[in-house]
Amino acid sequence: MLVDLGAIQRNFCKLEQMTSGTCAAIVKGDGYGHGMREASRALRKIGAELFFSARFEDALTLRADLGAGPRIAVLDGISLADMAETRARDIIPVVNSLEQLHVISAVAKQTAQRIPAFIHLDTAMNRLGLAPEDDERAEPLLASCSVQAYMTHFASADDVDLDLCHLQVSRLTERAKPLPIAPLSIANSCGVFLGSELHGDIVRPGKSTFGINPLADADNPMEQPxxxxxxxxxxxxxxxxxxxxxxxxxxxxxxxxxxxxxxxxxxxxxxxxxxxxxxxxxxxxxxxxxxxxxxxxxxxxxxxxxxxxxxxxxxxxxxxxxxxxxxxxxxxxxxxxxxxxxxxxxxxxxxxxxxxx
The missing domain is CATH 2.40.37.10 (Lyase, Ornithine Decarboxylase; Chain A, domain 1)
Structure with a gap:
């Protein structure tokens, strides 16, 4: 397998130019099979400042490779056992449940410091993320967090289900209103191509960075690395x-x-x-x-x-x-x-x- 890191860089730059906000580098799945470490170093060279891995151990590898500059977040979140190393290595958890939020709240009280975290609000996937019925109990706990963004994940952007995409944006916006002010992170690869109103402040285009076609029924606008x-x-x-x-x-x-x-x-x-x-x-x-x-x-x-x-x-x-x-x-x-x-x-x-x- 020959991987053209320049193609990955050009794909990322193209996606960056399509949004007015921050473009995050999503490198889960070993960089979608292209090599997480090598791809992340190449993306860092062209200025990528926010990286998401799926697993905590991958985040530790990224921190060792990329140094102290960029923000590195873990989509699966962090367990209590990993919190000490999370803080020592400046890794940012994505909070997906009340249980994870309680862990962060407890650590914040022990250290008298607010913990940086992304807050995942589930709006249709019914996979990871805080459910709407969790919001009332979550709100007071968020005082322990330095909220980096409220994020959600499109369920059917790949299928160009615009009605559901807009509904998810509306749900995220409404749920975030009473919470501490923070950016919104919404669009995945397909969402980036469906219109700026679906982007939010931070886009997370994973597969398109690595050349996987984000368009359901059209030629691939990205380079295959x-x-x-x-x-x-x-x-x-x-x-x-x-x-x-x-x-x-x-x-x-x-x-x-x-x-x-x-x-x-x-x-x-x-x-x-x-x-x-x-x-x-x-x-x-x-x-x-x-x-x-x-x-x-x-x-x-x-x-x-x-x-x-x-x-x-x-x-x-x-x-x-x-x-x-x-x-x-x-x-x-x-x-x-x-x-x-x-x-x-x-x-x-x-x-x-x-x-x-």
């Missing part, structure tokens, strides 16, 4: 009727030339690609045949001239021809899952790390 290649390790000639792979799910309908690639589901190339995915050599497609196995995938190269594909040749898994979206749609998932799986399973190399935009 990752190129994923797999080498050919063997070429074979089959007779009519010869099977390929586990359970013999494919048989040659006529004499065929096949190439075996050094990639499989251990590398994030999902088993659901079996008999349905494709790879590319020199701009031309070769279909996946047979079952994708743990470390190997077989493709049909019968349509290629014999000299076009050879042992050591590189097959494009993702790149100029095969988009993130195509990879995901082939296996009936979203781009996040497909690219994170490939990013975890493939060795990563980084280019343009010193690029300034």
């Amino acid at each position: 990752a190129t994923i290649l797999a080498p050919v390790v063997q070429i074979r000639t089959l007779k009519k009727g010869d099977p390929v792979g586990y359970s013999s799910t494919w048989h040659a309908p006529a004499p065929r030339r096949i190439a075996i690639l050094a990639i499989g589901y251990a590398n994030g190339f999902m088993r659901d690609n079996s008999n349905r995915g494709s790879v590319v050599f020199g701009g031309l497609r070769a279909p996946v045949i047979g079952r994708v196995s743990m470390d190997l995938t077989t493709v049909d190269i019968s349509a290629f001239p014999e000299t076009a594909v050879h042992v050591g040749a590189a097959a494009e898994i993702v790149g100029n021809t095969i988009t993130y979206r195509e990879v995901a749609e082939t296996i009936a998932t979203n781009e996040h899952e497909a690219i994170i799986a490939l990013g975890r399973g493939c060795k990563r190399f980084f280019v343009n790390g010193e690029t300034n935009v």
Whole structure:
């Protein structure tokens, strides 16, 4: 997996230019499979000042890598056991429940200091976040916080459900009115593209920073930073009727030339690609045949001239021809899952790390 850090930087700058407020760097999921540490350092070089991770341990890694400058927040929040290190490393919790708010309140009383925190108000997801019925009990506890922002998360911006998006903005605005004054953080990647009235003061575009298409039914306005290649390790000639792979799910309908690639589901190339995915050599497609196995995938190269594909040749898994979206749609998932799986399973190399935009 070759990751162009310059593309990640340019994507972030484009998103920054679309909002009048703060653009946060969302680097959860190991930077959506592109490498959290390397991507975060590249984003810091171009001025990113607010980072969100999902897990506390990732926030600690970011602080060690990025130094004392930027704000670093944890979307999952912080436990009481982690509060001492949270304060020592200047990590900001996102408060998702009354229980977490009580933890912060107790620590604030012990230390006689207000604790910086983002306050997550759930407005439709019914996942993390304070529910409306929590507000009355939460309000007096917020005096223990230095509230960085009130945030919510769109449930259906990806589906361009504008009615629900506007309803969520209205709910967040109304619930924040009686609370201590603080900015609002609303739009995710898709929300950024749905209009400035949905942005809030802090936008949190995660997937679009990493080149995942934020538009449901349009060409991707972002750059795909990752190129994923797999080498050919063997070429074979089959007779009519010869099977390929586990359970013999494919048989040659006529004499065929096949190439075996050094990639499989251990590398994030999902088993659901079996008999349905494709790879590319020199701009031309070769279909996946047979079952994708743990470390190997077989493709049909019968349509290629014999000299076009050879042992050591590189097959494009993702790149100029095969988009993130195509990879995901082939296996009936979203781009996040497909690219994170490939990013975890493939060795990563980084280019343009010193690029300034």
